Amino acid sequence: xxxxxxxxxxxxxxxxxxxxxGTISRLATQKVxxxxxxxxxxxxxxxxxxxxxxxxxxxxxxxYPTITIDGCEKCCALKATEALSGPVSGKVVVxxxxxxxxxxxxxxxxxxxxxxxxxxxxxxxxxILEQVTKIKQEG
Amino acid sequence: MPGNSFRKVYVIPCSGIGKxxxxxxxxxxxxxxxxxxxxxxxxxxxxxxxYGDDEARKEINGARCITVDGxxxxxxxxxxxxxxxxxxxxxxxxDAFRNxxxxxxxxxxxxTAAGWQIADELAADLAGKVDRWYDASEEK
Numbered sequence: 370x371x372x373x374x375x376x377x378x379x380x381x382x383x384x385x386x387x388x389x390x391g392t393i394s395r396l397a398t399q400k401v402x403x404x405x406x407x408x409x410x411x412x413x414x415x416x417x418x419x420x421x422x423x424x425x426x427x428x429x430x431x432x433y434p435t436i437t438i439d440g441c442e443k444c445c446a447l448k449a450t451e452a453l454s455g456p457v458s459g460k461v462v463v464x465x466x467x468x469x470x471x472x473x474x475x476x477x478x479x480x481x482x483x484x485x486x487x488x489x490x491x492x493x494x495x496x497i498l499e500q501v502t503k504i505k506q507e508g
Numbered sequence: 509m510p511g512n513s514f515r516k517v518y519v520i521p522c523s524g525i526g527k528x529x530x531x532x533x534x535x536x537x538x539x540x541x542x543x544x545x546x547x548x549x550x551x552x553x554x555x556x557x558x559y560g561d562d563e564a565r566k567e568i569n570g571a572r573c574i575t576v577d578g579x580x581x582x583x584x585x586x587x588x589x590x591x592x593x594x595x596x597x598x599x600x601x602x603d604a605f606r607n608x609x610x611x612x613x614x615x616x617x618x619x620t621a622a623g624w625q626i627a628d629e630l631a632a633d634l635a636g637k638v639d640r641w642y643d644a645s646e647e648k
Contacts, residue, residue: 384523384555386534391553395525399617415530417523417583420558421590445555476551478538479531480624 375410378458378501379435383446384416389477390440390463393486396479397461397493398438401501404494409501420449427454434458434504436497459500463493515645516550517638518568518593521576522584523554524601528614530578532623533601536630537576544635548642558587568593572641574634576601597637604630 385391436459437446524530569592575584613623
């Protein structure tokens with residue numbers, strides 16, 4: 370599905386206030402949103418708004434390919450999207466890509482990101498873009 | 509999830525990924541619970557709560573909560589109430605801009621120096637609110 374010849378792709382990140390993977394998933398999502406990818410139109414959706422009944426958001430995820438990005442194994446974004454809008458076109462789980470002990474514990478502010486955590490953001494963003502490419506290839 | 513006692517005051521921001529106010533509110537909350545009032549305050553993933561995670565709902569049920577929302581949809585306030593939390597203060601990130609009209613605070617992805625200053629002011633305000641509600645519990 371396209372808008373002005375561009376493929377629209379929804380990105381739904383977990384909110385992840387209480388775990389460092391949440392901050393990494395959000396930053397990676399933001400990075401992809403800001404990336405220049407000719408031919409693509411990336412759209413993000415606030416997960417709690419989506420879950421609480423945002424019809425516009427639910428319809429978007431139903432009609433357009435959507436990728437969920439979760440910070441931990443609880444996979445709130447994936448589960449909620451599949452329950453409310455149907456199967457997702459791609460999924461990224463930070464803890465599948467990076468060992469939990471490497472990510473750290475507790476909450477993570479963007480002002481205290483280490484160089485290693487910044488690299489994790491890049492890694493997760495690349496994983497999201499891989500999913501985007503896969504969606505395009507599968508048509 | 510941070511270890512929390514029942515008396516802790518929960519400070520829960522909206523996820524707000526699309527707007528600067530969401531980021532600013534989130535960062536103010538993280539400063540409050542991590543640096544300013546780690547012994548009195550805690551936070552929780554809003555999505556986890558909204559999705560109905562049993563452990564999260566049990567933890568929040570009946571607890572005093574301060575919500576911080578980035579937009580007028582007030583997702584945090586509404587969802588925390590629905591999950592059984594007692595919302596004692598509804599804070600809007602936009603209100604932190606009363607004394608900073610026209611300031612460039614940044615974007616949904618990053619804050620400027622002015623944005624961080626406003627986030628810190630909001631965090632100080634939240635810490636004061638945490639004290640009030642935590643101490644009220646002590647008196648009881």
